[in-house]
Amino acid sequence: MADPVPNPNAPLDGQEQVPVLDDALRSDPQTVAEEAIPVVAERAIIDKRQVVTGHVRVRTVTDTVEELAHASVQREEVAVTRVPIDRVVETGPEIRTDGDVTIVPVLEEVLVVEKRLVLKEELHIRRHTKTEAVEVPVTLRKQRAIIEREDSEGATVDDEAEPENDDPPPR
Incomplete structure (x- = not known):
């Protein structure tokens, strides 16, 4: 397999070898100081983590209400x-x-x-x-949700969600 980049010091077919600057530096009796220059590349790493910022507790309460059904x-x-x-x-x-x-x-x-x-x-x-017309006493049950929130500092905030419709049931 051939080299993808030809060696500049290698003689080409039918041509004489031409001296290169590197050869001249190497043939000089003086010592050449070599200095290494590092190549630096930065990489960004993105990561995710979960952080608890508070807690939510939801519970339901069932109330009973005595009403007259018509x-x-x-x-x-x-x-x-x-x-x-x-x-x-x-x-x-x-x-x-x-x-x-x-x-x-x-x-x-x-x-x-x-x-x-x-x-x-x-x-x-x-x-x-x-x-x-008759009136009969009936017991109706209504549920409501109580939502307790606790933020990251531990402070508790109560939200009470009322039922969407407080109208009596249709007759």
């Missing part, structure tokens, strides 16, 4: 009215609805010289819906 409830009541009919019919009528009244036929067989179907009465049933 609601509307519905209750259905029925009223039954007996309507006498006493009419002879061939077949029994079906249960039917007339507006908000349900009509239930009541039949009876009566013994005559012949047997006949007699509609004795009808029951008229009406529905009434009543709405009343």
Whole structure:
């Protein structure tokens, strides 16, 4: 493998050797003082370390609150009215609805010289819906966060985080 940098003292092909200054200095009977000059390079080293600047402690507290829950409830009541009919019919009528009244036929067989179907009465049933407001005591739980911070000097600072919404629950 050839040298990447040719030696200046080596003779070139077909040429005579030319004296170089280094050769002249070496051939001189006087001593030459050599001085070494150091080459200095600086390097930067970057490092990271963790430093504790404080502590944070978070805890939750659950409070219970007694409140009255408001609601509307519905209750259905029925009223039954007996309507006498006493009419002879061939077949029994079906249960039917007339507006908000349900009509239930009541039949009876009566013994005559012949047997006949007699509609004795009808029951008229009406529905009434009543709405009343009720109050029921309930126990609700709410949580809040207590945050304690301690800085690097050891001083404690308390932050209390309130719930975002203090409105009562929807009805």
